Amino acid sequence: MLLPRKARIWYPGANYHIMCRGNHRHDIYRDDEDRQVYLTLLREPKKEHNFHLHSYCLMTNHVHLHIETAEINISIIMKRINLLYTQYFNNKYNFVGHLFQDRFKSELIETDQYHLKISRYIHLNP
Numbered sequence: 001m002l003l004p005r006k007a008r009i010w011y012p013g014a015n016y017h018i019m020c021r022g023n024h025r026h027d028i029y030r031d032d033e034d035r036q037v038y039l040t041l042l043r044e045p046k047k048e049h050n051f052h053l054h055s056y057c058l059m060t061n062h063v064h065l066h067i068e069t070a071e072i073n074i075s076i077i078m079k080r081i082n083l084l085y086t087q088y089f090n091n092k093y094n095f096v097g098h099l100f101q102d103r104f105k106s107e108l109i110e111t112d113q114y115h116l117k118i119s120r121y122i123h124l125n126p
Contacts, residue, residue: 008106010073015054015109017118018065018074020082023101027060028089037088038063045080055118057125064122066109078104 022028029035035058042053054066067074086099109115 005103008073008075009108010069010075012069012071014074015066015068015115016074017107017109017122018067018078019062019105020065020078021062021101021105023098025061025101028062028085028099029058029060030093034089034092038085041084041088042081044084045077049077049080051077055122057122059125064125066118066122074106078106 020028029038038058039056042056045051046053049072050070051072052068052070054068055064056066057064067077069077082100082104089099090096107118109118
């Protein structure tokens with residue numbers, strides 16, 4: 001028997017450390033154009049859902065984001081970002097199926113100390 005997944009904690013102004021990894025740990029960015037497209041696609045849901053991107057790090061097979069929400073649940077924001085990028089990637093490389101492994105990982109950032117720790121981690125990740 002499968003149990004439903006636990007709902008993510010969300011409230012307006014919630015801060016998250018988000019991590020999305022490539023399926024089977026495969027690359028999700030193969031060249032600079034892929035990275036630029038991902039960054040451009042981050043702007044699309046930002047217009048619709050008004051969130052603040054504090055920091056990011058695009059690694060070869062995963063991405064780290066520090067996002068502060070406003071009026072929309074983080075799950076809706078990430079679903080839009082991952083859908084747009086997966087459509088681009090699969091079209092460019094003539095792939096089908098999942099680009100990302102599982103659903104995105106998120107950690108709620110609730111203290112100033114943790115906020116600083118995550119910012120440092122994301123900036124120093126490469």
